[in-house]
Amino acid sequence: MPxxxxxxxxxxxxxxxxxxxxxxxxxxxxxPASITxxxxxxxxTVSHHRRLRRFVSNRLDPKVLTGLGLSxxxxxxxxxxxxxxxxxxxxxxxxxxxxxxxxxARWGNDHAGPVSTHGLDVVTQLGxxxxxxxxxxxxxxxxxxxxxxxxxxxxxxxxxxxxxxLTTAVKDLAHRARPVLNPxxxxxxxxxxxxxxxxxxxxxxxxxxxxxxxxxxxxxSLLAGAAVGVAVGVAASRVLLDVHWLSxxxxxxxxxxxxxxxxxxxxxxxxLRYAAPAxxxxxxxxxxxxTARDRREPVAR
Numbered sequence: 001m002p003x004x005x006x007x008x009x010x011x012x013x014x015x016x017x018x019x020x021x022x023x024x025x026x027x028x029x030x031x032p033a034s035i036t037x038x039x040x041x042x043x044x045t046v047s048h049h050r051r052l053r054r055f056v057s058n059r060l061d062p063k064v065l066t067g068l069g070l071s072x073x074x075x076x077x078x079x080x081x082x083x084x085x086x087x088x089x090x091x092x093x094x095x096x097x098x099x100x101x102x103x104x105a106r107w108g109n110d111h112a113g114p115v116s117t118h119g120l121d122v123v124t125q126l127g128x129x130x131x132x133x134x135x136x137x138x139x140x141x142x143x144x145x146x147x148x149x150x151x152x153x154x155x156x157x158x159x160x161x162x163x164x165x166l167t168t169a170v171k172d173l174a175h176r177a178r179p180v181l182n183p184x185x186x187x188x189x190x191x192x193x194x195x196x197x198x199x200x201x202x203x204x205x206x207x208x209x210x211x212x213x214x215x216x217x218x219x220x221s222l223l224a225g226a227a228v229g230v231a232v233g234v235a236a237s238r239v240l241l242d243v244h245w246l247s248x249x250x251x252x253x254x255x256x257x258x259x260x261x262x263x264x265x266x267x268x269x270x271x272l273r274y275a276a277p278a279x280x281x282x283x284x285x286x287x288x289x290x291t292a293r294d295r296r297e298p299v300a301r
C-alpha cells in the first residue's frame with residue numbers, strides 16, 4: 001500500500017508539471033500564429049515606451065542574468081526560502097503540524113510490508129549521495145559530448161556541494177529528532193530538513209535543465225515532469241520508511257528546488273538560450289523604431 005501511494009503521488013506531481021509546462025505558448029505547437037500576433041502586439045506597445053522597452057529587453061534577453069526563465073527562478077528562490085523558514089518555525093511551535101507528522105508516520109508503519117518496504121528502499125536510493133554523485137558524472141560526460149559547454153561541470157558541482165552545505169547547516173540549527181517507529185532512524189542524525197529530498201530536488205532539476213538543452217518543448221516538459229516526479233517519490237519514500245517526518249521532506253524539497261533556482265540564476269544565461277518568443281517581442285519593438293519622445297531624450301550614460 002505505501003509503495004502504491006508513493007507511485008501515485010510521484011506520478012501526479014510529474015504529470016502536473018508536464019501539464020503546467022504545456023500551457024506556455026512555446027510548449028504548444030498548435031498555436032504559433034497566435035503567438036506571433038501576441039508578440040507583435042506587445043512589441044508595438046513596448047516600442048512607445050523607451051524605459052519599458054529597455055526593461056523588457058533586459059528581462060527577456062537570454063544573455064542577461066535576469067532573463068525570463070531566470071526571473072521565474074527568482075520566484076522559486078523566494079518561495080522555497082519562505083516555505084523552509086515557515087516550516088522551521090512551525091515544527092518547534094505548532095502542535096497541529098506535529099500531529100499531522102505523527103499521523104502520517106503511524107500510517108506508514110501500520111501499512112508497511114516486505115514487498116512495499118523493498119520498493120521504498122529502491123526509490124529512496126535515488127536520493128542518496130552515492131547514487132547522485134554517480135549520476136552526476138554520467139550526466140556531465142553525456143552532456144559534454146552532446147552539447148559541450150565549459151559551465152556544465154561547475155554548474156553541477158555548485159548545485160550538489162551548495163545543497164549539501166545548506167542542508168547540513170539547517171539540520172544542525174534545527175536539530176530535530178527523527179521518528180521513533182523505525183529503529184534505523186535514530187542512527188541517521190538530525191531530521192529537519194530531509195537531505196535525500198533536498199539532494200533529489202536539486203540534482204534531478206539540474207540534470208533535467210542540462211538534458212533539455214537543444215531539445216523540443218515537449219521533451220523539456222517531460223524532463224521537467226520526470227525531475228519533479230523522482231524528487232517527490234524520494235521524499236515520499238523517506239516518510240513512508242519512517243526515517244523522516246512529512247514536514248522534513250517538504251522542507252527538503254523546498255530547499256533543494258530553491259538552491260537549484262539560485263544556481264540556475266547564476267549559470268542559466270551561460271548554459272541556455274532562453275526565451276525565444278521574448279526575442280521576437282524585442283525585435284518587434286526595434287522594428288517599430290524610436291518614438292518622437294525617444295528621439296528628443298538624450299541617451300543615458
